[in-house]
Amino acid sequence: MNKRARMALTAFGLAALAGTVAGPALADGTSLAAIKQAGVLKIGTTGDYKPFSYKGADGELVGADIAMAKELADTLGVKPEFVMTSWKTMLDDFKADKFDIVVGGITVNPARAEVGNFSVPNVSDGKRPIARCIDQDKYTTLEAIDQPSTRVIVNPGGTNDKFAHEKLAHATIEVFPDNKTIFDQIAADKADVMVTDGVEADLQSKLHAGVLCPVPVKEPFTHFDNAYLMQKDDALKQAVDAFVTKALADGDWKAKLDAAMK
Template sequence: MKFAVTGVVLAAALAATGAAKKPADDSVLKQIQHAGVLKIGTTGDYKPFSFKTPDGTLVGADIEMAKDLAATLGVRPEFVPTTWKTMLDDFKGGKFDVALGGITINPDRAAVGDFSIPNVSDGKRPIVRCADKDKYTSLDAIDVPATKVVINPGGTNDKFAHEHFTKAQIVVWPDNKTIFEQLVGSQADVMVTDGVEVDLQSKLHPGVLCPAAVAAPFTHFDDAYLLRKDKDLHAVVDGWMWQAIASGKWKRTYDAAMN
């Protein structure tokens, strides 16, 4: 079921945010509706949220939700490619209205845009070859000179590794689609990444890659959609997201992308 911006979704958003007036004529929301297109920035390299298949088709939970969001706004979706390293500059440069696909809420991003209510709560965990799952069970166990920690440049994994590992070798692998093959082929030993990615890649590489047996995630964070700063757009997206979560639509979309 789709929800019109002026109907259920907007009512829920206005109630949630305490807004009391209709969108301003010059709001970002009005600009998007006038243009008839929602520009969506995504990396296309992060299963199960956003991933480009070999034939170039974008798939994933956030891709499907983005199509639904555009329909809710009464516009068409236009997906704009970006990378983890360039995403923030691309966003600040006005290349897209919303960034999504496993986007972690952090201060740098929050300073230049609005975040929707979260749709994922997660934490950083290590993924390793299954033979090593009881070896790399803490930050100290990982941070030794013989360990090779692989990272994708520009994202939160990059930042986490450089903040926590001063002795381990940090190996940069620019292609997030093939980065886990570095673990499979023993070119690297550990990747510390979002828990959802650890679980999915372990499922995709049964008996080869496993979650390390850590007592708890190393961090806690929330993922959300990064929006151009605008109270009207923020209110509508929050209402739409709230409805998707409350109705179970987000979970069904996410579960389908995990299979």
Template sequence: MRKIAGVVGIIGMLAAVPAEARSLAAIKQDGTLRVGMTGDYAPYSLRLPDGSLKGADVTMAGELAKVLGVKVEIVPTTWKTLKDDLLADRYDVAMGGVTVTPDRASVADFSVPVLTDGKRPIVRCADKARFVTVKDIDKPEVRVVVNPGGTNQRFADANFPHASVRVFPDNRAIFQEIAQNRADVMVTDGTEVDYQSRVNPGVLCPATVPDAFNKNDKAYWMTRDPALKAAVDEWLTKTLKSGAYARALAKAAE
């Protein structure tokens, strides 16, 4: 049994090692920056019915590629496979509302933070005063809906052991589960709560919580190469200081 456990441990460690991750020099030589995006997290990135993408980080991906002197290629990924896809060298940088976590930081580099956000509940407007604390939500009769594989599911797993939690596979359609009374609440990042409330006026509302349930940074997540991180950080620092990112986010949220 010890030998088996040892082999499993070695396999696990090997699985966490990036497969020949590309350096900035290799990206420039190839002429293409591969950007991983889920396409399901407005206003950062959202895949439209015609297959095109819109969002603040879609714009930012193009701007970063220009600064690096290469073209951009958007690589589809999911929150569940985000880490595996990066480690398998399917993309160079993940963008689109990626939360900084210790697990992710242990295998790849994060840029300087793009913004700070936190988990808040989104509910039907009639229930906005009903679900204002974690305790209000964590009850057997409360139907929580969550998308798979990311920090939303981790938060639900950790904080709602008594609620009826259902994993819904499509983050683009998940909010209609609440609107159509098939679920009561979803806890997600405040930026997404505010966006979905704006596009579903009078139907979906932010719960009247006094503050977010937690705080977390959003950043760009990239393969480990000091030159790549330095280039991304230099560009992003200037972009944030100029207000270009804030303008792109505001436009995407319209």
């Protein structure tokens, strides 16, 4: 991983960031007691964001957050049940109680914190561009990207989509529906650049070695945390926070993330 772009893995003292303080249980929400009574933890995930949540060659969900979610369910003494969602529908699915918790590189933001509780963060990152290696020096600033001749590509409904439409007024923005193959569009010269989470820019440059490269920006365009979003229940938040904090402290989370980056 690029040294400048290396993520700061956070273990303690971040629980108060961006709406992570626990609130009272929702009247129609999911409580830890209800999860244990049912014997199942319903886990929402998009399954299209390597290294956090994606489908392997056999079609099974894998990734650092998938492994963590399975361990979390085991810690709670229940079975994990994965429920597929998308970046565009995730928040509506969450409000509809289709799952108890959402994992898979979920960015902490006010809209999500308003309807649920975030766990302590497990990743600190920032938005950075990725482009074809032959063009990487063309897009080192937002001003350089935000030109009518630049073809910016984004996945629908997530923070990349939001960032592009808020920050890029002049560039041509294409919303591409398949997050699993979106980087192939840049490699095939059907798009020029994508501004995405730094960990994804670094990973996709490894997966497309010699073709796609992280753009050498002076610093990320944004700074944010990733965490797990769960229904508002104090006991559930306390249990998830304790689980994540321990995984950060003993190196279990880092080991899972490193394995998924290969």
